[in-house]
Amino acid sequence: MTTKALLSSAAALALALGLAGPAAAQVESDDPIRLTLHDWTGQLVTTNLMARVLEEAGYTVELVQADYIAQFAGLKTGDLHVAMEMWETTGRQAMDEATATGQVVNFGPTGMEAVEEWWYPSYMKEKCLGLPDWKALNDCAEAFATAETAPKGRYLGAPVTWGGFDEERVEALGLNYEVIHAGTDAALFAELESAYQRQAPILMWVYAPHWSQTKYEGEWIEFPPYEAACYEDPAWGINPNKTHDCAKPRGPIWKVGWAGVANKWPGAAKAIGAFTISNAEMDRMIARIDLDGEQLDAVIADWMAQNEAVWQGWIAK
Amino acid sequence: MRAGEGIAGAVPRAGLRGSGAWQRGAWLWGGIVAASLALAAWVGPVPVPKALTPDMAGWVSAALRWLVERADLGLFSFKELTRAIAAVIEWPYSLVRAALVDGWVEGRGSRARTILQPLSWIAVIAIVAAMGAYARSWRLGAFVGACFLYLAVFGRWESAMVTLASILIAVPIGVAGGLGLSIAAWLWPRFERALAPILDLMQTVPIFAYLVPILFLFGFGPVAALIATVIYAMPPMVRVTTLALKSVPPELGEFATMAGCTTAQRIRKVLLPAALPDLMVGVNQVIMLSLNMVIIASMIGAGGLGFDVLNALRRLDIGAGIEAGLAITALAIALDRLSQAYAARTADVPMSAGASGGWPRRHPWLSTVALVILGTALMGLVLPPVASYPAEAVITTKAFWGDLVKAINIRYFDDLEAIKTAFLTFVMLPVKRFLLALPWPWVLAVAAFAGWRLGGAPLAATGAALGAFVLATGLWEQAMTTVYLCGVAVVIAAFIGIPLGILAAANDTAGRVIGGIIDTLQTLPSFVYLIPVVMLFRVGDFAALIAVVLFALAPAVRYTAHGLRSVPPEMIEAGIVCGCTPRQVLTRIRLPLALPEILLGLNQTIMLALSMLVITALVGTRDLGQEVYIALTRADTGAGVIAGLGVAAIAIIADRLIAAGAAHARARLGLQRGTP
Numbered sequence: 001m002t003t004k005a006l007l008s009s010a011a012a013l014a015l016a017l018g019l020a021g022p023a024a025a026q027v028e029s030d031d032p033i034r035l036t037l038h039d040w041t042g043q044l045v046t047t048n049l050m051a052r053v054l055e056e057a058g059y060t061v062e063l064v065q066a067d068y069i070a071q072f073a074g075l076k077t078g079d080l081h082v083a084m085e086m087w088e089t090t091g092r093q094a095m096d097e098a099t100a101t102g103q104v105v106n107f108g109p110t111g112m113e114a115v116e117e118w119w120y121p122s123y124m125k126e127k128c129l130g131l132p133d134w135k136a137l138n139d140c141a142e143a144f145a146t147a148e149t150a151p152k153g154r155y156l157g158a159p160v161t162w163g164g165f166d167e168e169r170v171e172a173l174g175l176n177y178e179v180i181h182a183g184t185d186a187a188l189f190a191e192l193e194s195a196y197q198r199q200a201p202i203l204m205w206v207y208a209p210h211w212s213q214t215k216y217e218g219e220w221i222e223f224p225p226y227e228a229a230c231y232e233d234p235a236w237g238i239n240p241n242k243t244h245d246c247a248k249p250r251g252p253i254w255k256v257g258w259a260g261v262a263n264k265w266p267g268a269a270k271a272i273g274a275f276t277i278s279n280a281e282m283d284r285m286i287a288r289i290d291l292d293g294e295q296l297d298a299v300i301a302d303w304m305a306q307n308e309a310v311w312q313g314w315i316a317k
Numbered sequence: 318m319r320a321g322e323g324i325a326g327a328v329p330r331a332g333l334r335g336s337g338a339w340q341r342g343a344w345l346w347g348g349i350v351a352a353s354l355a356l357a358a359w360v361g362p363v364p365v366p367k368a369l370t371p372d373m374a375g376w377v378s379a380a381l382r383w384l385v386e387r388a389d390l391g392l393f394s395f396k397e398l399t400r401a402i403a404a405v406i407e408w409p410y411s412l413v414r415a416a417l418v419d420g421w422v423e424g425r426g427s428r429a430r431t432i433l434q435p436l437s438w439i440a441v442i443a444i445v446a447a448m449g450a451y452a453r454s455w456r457l458g459a460f461v462g463a464c465f466l467y468l469a470v471f472g473r474w475e476s477a478m479v480t481l482a483s484i485l486i487a488v489p490i491g492v493a494g495g496l497g498l499s500i501a502a503w504l505w506p507r508f509e510r511a512l513a514p515i516l517d518l519m520q521t522v523p524i525f526a527y528l529v530p531i532l533f534l535f536g537f538g539p540v541a542a543l544i545a546t547v548i549y550a551m552p553p554m555v556r557v558t559t560l561a562l563k564s565v566p567p568e569l570g571e572f573a574t575m576a577g578c579t580t581a582q583r584i585r586k587v588l589l590p591a592a593l594p595d596l597m598v599g600v601n602q603v604i605m606l607s608l609n610m611v612i613i614a615s616m617i618g619a620g621g622l623g624f625d626v627l628n629a630l631r632r633l634d635i636g637a638g639i640e641a642g643l644a645i646t647a648l649a650i651a652l653d654r655l656s657q658a659y660a661a662r663t664a665d666v667p668m669s670a671g672a673s674g675g676w677p678r679r680h681p682w683l684s685t686v687a688l689v690i691l692g693t694a695l696m697g698l699v700l701p702p703v704a705s706y707p708a709e710a711v712i713t714t715k716a717f718w719g720d721l722v723k724a725i726n727i728r729y730f731d732d733l734e735a736i737k738t739a740f741l742t743f744v745m746l747p748v749k750r751f752l753l754a755l756p757w758p759w760v761l762a763v764a765a766f767a768g769w770r771l772g773g774a775p776l777a778a779t780g781a782a783l784g785a786f787v788l789a790t791g792l793w794e795q796a797m798t799t800v801y802l803c804g805v806a807v808v809i810a811a812f813i814g815i816p817l818g819i820l821a822a823a824n825d826t827a828g829r830v831i832g833g834i835i836d837t838l839q840t841l842p843s844f845v846y847l848i849p850v851v852m853l854f855r856v857g858d859f860a861a862l863i864a865v866v867l868f869a870l871a872p873a874v875r876y877t878a879h880g881l882r883s884v885p886p887e888m889i890e891a892g893i894v895c896g897c898t899p900r901q902v903l904t905r906i907r908l909p910l911a912l913p914e915i916l917l918g919l920n921q922t923i924m925l926a927l928s929m930l931v932i933t934a935l936v937g938t939r940d941l942g943q944e945v946y947i948a949l950t951r952a953d954t955g956a957g958v959i960a961g962l963g964v965a966a967i968a969i970i971a972d973r974l975i976a977a978g979a980a981h982a983r984a985r986l987g988l989q990r991g992t993p
Contacts, residue, residue, distance in 0.1 A: 039627050064538055065618045069950045073529055074537030094952060146855070147738040156856070160943065161950040182856045183935040183943075186630045186848055193633050194852035197726050211632065290632050 028265050032062040034081045036071050040185070041286050041296075042209050046084040046110060048300050049311075050275055057315040059268050069094050076103040081258045082272055087114045088251025089207070090162050095256055105262070107255035107269070111276030112209060116164065116248050118155065118221040119206035121192075123199050125219075132222045134173065137203075141176040144203045153177040156191055156204035159184055164205065165231070165244045172242035173223075177203075192216065209279050214287035223247035267315070274314040342770075349763060357754035365757060370791035378955030385533045399534040407540050410486045417441070417478040437693035438469045438706050441478070444686050445651065451682045452658035464651035472711035473622065473644040480621035480648065483539060483614065484607050487546045491603040494547065495554025496596070500584060502555070503562040516552040521924070521968040523931045523942065524549055524613055525949045526961025532617060542619035550606035554599040561595030562588055597660030604656055605840070608649040612842045622648070623842070630848050635722055636715030642845035649840035722849045730853065737859050745858060749801045757793055761785060764970060771977035779973055783966040790963045792944055799940040799967060802858060802933065803926040806865040810922050814870045815915065818877025819903070828878065835871045843868050843932050851936055861933035869925040876918025880911030910986060916979040920972055927968045941967075 033054060035047050051061040064080060072094055074080035086095050098104035120131065127143045130136025137144075137153065144153035155177045157166045166179045182188040188204065189212060195202035196216055206212055206220075223246055229236040230246035237245040255272055262269040285303060288294045304311060388395035415421050421433040436444075442465045450458030468477040502509035524545055535541040565588050573587040589596070615623025622645050629637035697704030761784040768780035787796045821828040847864050854860045884907045892906045908915075930942030937943075941964045948957030 039624070039631050041632065065615065065620050065624060066537055067616050069952055070529060070532055070617060071537070072952060073532040077533070077536070079537040097952070147734065148741065148857075159937070161947050180856065181937045182851075183933075183937040183946075186633070187851045187856050187936050189633055190848045190851040191855055194726050194730070194855075197723050198730055200730075 027058040028267060030060055031264070032060045033261070033265060033268055034062045034064050034079070036066040036074075036080050036083045037063050038066070038068050038085070041211065041290050042282055043085045044296060045282065045285050045289070045300065046275075046277065048296060049277075049303065050082070050084055050272065052300060052304060053275070053311045053314060054268055054271060056311070057267065057271060059265060072098045072104065075256065075258050076101060078103075078258045078260050081261050082107070083256050084275075085110065085112075086254045086256045088254065089114045089116045089249070091254075092251075093163075095254065098256070103259050104256055105259045107257055107272050109252035109276070110255055112253045112279050112282055113250055114207065114209075114253050115220070115250050116158075116205065116207040118203060118223070119218055120203050120221065121196055121199075121216055121218040124201060124203075127201065132219045134175075134221050134223045137221070138174075138176050144177070144201050149178040149180070151176075153203065155179050156188065156202065157181045158188060158205040158207075162205075164248065166205070168242070168244035169223075169246075172237075172239045172245035174239070209282045209286065211286050211290040213283055215291055226250070271314045345770075349766075353755060353759065353763070354751070356756055356759055357751050360756050361754050363756040363758065365788060365791065365793050370789055373790065374953070374955035374959045376955070377958045378953070381530050381954050381958075385530065396534060400536060403535040403540045403544075406486065406490070406543060410482065410539060410543065413485050414479070414482040417482050418475060434694065434697055434704050435478075436690065437697050437704050438465075438474055439703060440686075440690045440693045442466060442469070443689040443693075445655070447682050447686050448655055449658065452655060452662050457654060457658055461651045461655055464647040467647045468644055469706040470710070470712055471640050471644065472706075472708070472713065473625065473641060474706050476620070476622045476625050476641070477644055477648055479619075480608075480611055480623065480645070483543055483546070483619055483621065484604065484648075484652070487543050487550065487607045488600070488603050490543070491547045491551045491607065492554055492600050495551045495599060495603065496558055496589075498551075499555045499558035499562060502559050504580075509559065512555070516555055517969055517972070518962070518965050519548055520552045521927065521965035522958075522961040523928070523945050523964055524610070525931050525945045526957040527954075528613075528617060528949060529952050529954045529957065538618040539620070542614035542617050545617070546607050546610040546614055546619075549610055550603045553602035553606065557599035557602065558592070558596055561592035561599075564595075565591045594660055597656065601653060601656040601660060604652050605649060608645060608652070608840060611645055612844055626842055626844060630844060633848070634715065634719070635849055636713070636718035638845050638848065639718045640713065640715065642841045643837075645842060646837050646840040650836055653836075722852060726852055733853055737854055741859055745801075745805055745862070748805055749798070749858075752797045752801045752804075753794060755797070757788055760797075761788070767974055768977075771974055771981060776973055776977055780970055783970050786966050787963050790959050792941060792960060792963055795939065795941045795944055795960075796963055796967065798938070799927075799930060799942070799964065802861060802865065802938060802940055803923065803930070803967075806862055806869060806926050807919065807922050809862070810866050810869045810873050810926070811919060813866070814873025814918070814922070815877045817870075818874040818915075818918075819881060819908075821874060821878040822881035831874060835874050838867055839871045843929060844935070847932065847936060856937040858938055860936045861938045864936070865926050865929045865933060868929050869922045872918045872921030872925060873915075874918075876914050876921065877911065880914025880918070881907050883914070884910045912986070913979045913983040916975055916982060920975040920979070923971045923975070924968060927964055927971075930964060 035051055037047055054061050125131050128140035141153035146154045157179045160181050170177050226247045226249045231243055234241055234243050239245040285299050288299050289296055418435055420431045420435040422431050442462050445465050446458040446462035449461040468474050502512050531541050531545055535544050573583040611623040622641055625641035626638050693703050764784040765777045765781035769777035817831055821831045843864050850860045850863050888906055892902045931945055934942040934946040941960050944960035945957050
């Protein structure tokens with residue numbers, strides 16, 4: 001071996017050591033762990049946060065853009081590895097289908113609680129006195145009506161694909177309302193923004209955690225609380241002949257991923273499983289990004305600086 | 318009756334009106350409409366028997382599952398083959414991406430270290446401006462440069478380069494694939510016949526329908542998005558090239574054979590060069606259609622400008638959405654003008670004799686650009702703003718757009734609501750109720766009868782067969798909703814588009830302004846204006862209708878203007894000599910003669926309206942587009958493909974009927990087929 005070659009390989013070794021950094025001494029594999037990014041801010045926050053923490057632990061991470069449901073194709077084959085937010089309320093069907101194959105596993109809850117419910121802006125309380133009790137809705141049907149739905153009130157539901165059983169709920173509770181489905185999340189909140197600008201009546205499906213909770217003042221309708229029996233047993237609840245005479249279920253937001261992660265990067269799998277964050281913390285970060293226009297990286301760096309003990313716990317050996 | 322029309326058509330008379338065939342036709346169709354109304358009123362919808370709707374979705378799902386999981390080609394599985402293709406495509410893609418966006422880095426993630434910076438924004442602008450100046454003129458160079466400067470100034474540079482990188486890979490693949498297929502079609506007529514329906518499907522099946530299988534086969538990420546883009550953008554290349562190869566004078570081919578060329582030499586050295594100007598038209602189409610795909614591609618991992626649009630609208634940041642959307646338009650228009658200039662250049666200027674002198678002198682453009690690249694790369698090391706456009710200098714109009722929509726919303730919402738309600742009650746809902754109330758056997762009979770009248774038995778069979786397929790999907794109601802939404806949209810687009818086309822043909826300035834608006838509407842992703850439309854009109858069919866009309870307007874305008882401009886001047890002179898007023902020249906001579914072109918424009922309008930279907934699903938319509946979208950979100954491949962094929966069937970019926978109608982009109986007027 002010539003001196004020159006020796007020197008250069010020594011340099012390469014030094015470089016490799018220098019790059020690896022102190023914390024990265026022993027990760028199981030240097031292959032990149034691919035986390036999926038979707039198109040809502042909360043998910044960008046959880047994913048980037050997880051990515052930063054994994055990097056601190058010495059793993060190589062790659063962020064990939066992917067559709068919320070279509071990503072399961074990649075998670076099954078191992079093209080993609082981790083999806084940080086799978087909502088009980090909207091992703092359950094796809095998740096169950098995927099975990100049933102054995103190629104996708106549930107990494108446990110994120111600690112965030114998904115809420116989906118009928119919602120109205122606070123200024124509607126003056127026009128409809130009994131709110132938030134659901135029993136007031138029928139008296140105010142006129143107030144929530146539009147030319148197309150009158151004399152029935154208009155309830156703007158979520159995209160058809162999200163499910164939600166609103167038609168069933170309207171029927172079971174005898175509500176004088178028509179359910180109109182928005183096609184997408186963006187269309188849903190476009191209507192809210194429009195109505196809010198005009199202080200016009202609106203009754204619609206809202207979910208949390210979401211930036212709308214910070215931007216608009218409003219309340220959830222209070223239906224009889226959800227129980228599993230309500231959805232299965234007609235005898236349950238106010239209407240003895242129908243199911244769905246209650247509120248929507250609330251449920252965790254899960255982390256899911258490729259089944260192979262635990263074998264290939266056991267430490268990372270443990271860290272992903274340990275990741276938890278609360279609705280309130282999440283709302284604060286989302287609002288700083290979407291409403292105050294701060295950079296996502298800066299907001300995440302702040303959180304990491306303030307909660308070092310928390311995330312160090314996730315990656316502790 | 319058809320023979321009679323043929324004789325009348327042999328005489329090139331303009332403004333044939335009171336001919337007997339025409340009148341009888343009018344009575345006949347009037348009778349059919351009256352019968353339909355009566356049936357809708359007194360008979361009403363007939364339920365589709367279960368036996369007629371087999372579980373096609375299940376079959377397709379099973380077949381695809383087999384293809385993805387089990388199909389074996391001997392040495393390797395089908396999936397391994399597609400994965401290998403993906404790897405081959407990925408390689409040049411990462412190279413281009415490195416040059417434009419990422420630079421060359423060592424290591425991954427946060428440990429990455431940049432070895433070589435990507436091309437500086439100044440260098441890229443210099444390259445495209447030089448290409449414009451080389452292809453046509455300094456003016457074009459300045460225009461293209463300005464379009465790219467927009468990307469930098471409005472802070473969209475990095476996303477735009479990601480998008481550009483995928484276009485730079487998708488377009489050559491689409492062009493090469495298109496060339497290969499069309500040469501094969503030219504060599505073997507049987508292959509051409511087999512290819513025709515596949516091309517129709519590639520253009521009409523909504524891309525959401527086959528997205529999931531593509532993800533399985535080609536893996537997740539930019540390559541799958543690239544492949545979906547190529548599938549959508551390639552058909553026009555095949556069509557244009559096949560036509561171009563056929564229209565090369567046969568003497569040329571014979572000459573080549575006599576000169577002793579092999580078939581390969583004949584194609585490569587003689588036919589392709591002779592057809593080159595037309596081929597460039599195909600390349601231009603591939604570029605434009607690839608850019609139409611930017612939003613959908615970003616949903617499956619292409620990133621770039623499409624992702625910016627989606628992300629902004631998700632936050633209801635209308636201004637940011639419009640800026641990112643206009644960036645796509647700027648990119649599209651720049652690439653369109655550049656490719657058109659190259660097309661014109663290859664047509665006009667034969668290769669100029671090489672100038673004498675050293676290499677830099679013989680290649681002034683290349684050497685200048687090389688200098689700029691090198692210079693900016695070196696300067697970028699010292700001066701960061703040269704390497705990447707400084708964030709402080711980014712300007713934005715976000716607030717303006719948001720405020721504009723808000724102002725309109727607060728001040729005019731009630732008026733808009735009144736207009737919408739009136740239109741819904743008096744036009745849209747009656748049409749919808751009418752179509753949904755028609756018994757399906759009658760609809761199938763009318764489709765077959767229209768086919769028979771316009772194209773004889775073969776077209777009648779096509780109409781009946783495709784109609785029966787739609788019935789068999791079990792989505793009859795959704796299909797009729799599709800017909801209703803697209804039908805109303807096409808009628809409105811024609812009412813707006815044809816007069817605009819007349820205006821554009823009559824006046825050059827108006828033509829330029831209208832052309833600019835049409836270009837913008839066609840390249841601006843519809844999602845950008847969909848959200849403001851929802852704010853002003855609420856979700857529902859009306860908002861969907863506006864989006865469809867805006868998108869589908871373009872061909873109605875373009876083909877009308879083109880048809881009017883290409884009326885033979887002798888005809889117009891003859892009219893003037895006979896003492897026609899300008900108005901009479903328009904209504905009696907130019908419009909009737911342009912009718913075949915206008916019909917083709919309508920045909921394209923229908924195609925575009927149908928291709929918007931999936932997007933309208935995003936504002937809550939309940940048509941076939943919604944079925945495709947639901948299938949996508951549930952990853953139900955079979956259902957998606959079947960609903961997508963339903964859309965394709967409707968599109969193909971409309972296409973064949975109108976094409977036959979246009980051929981009739983042309984024959985009656987004694988015109989030759991002209992390509993716009």
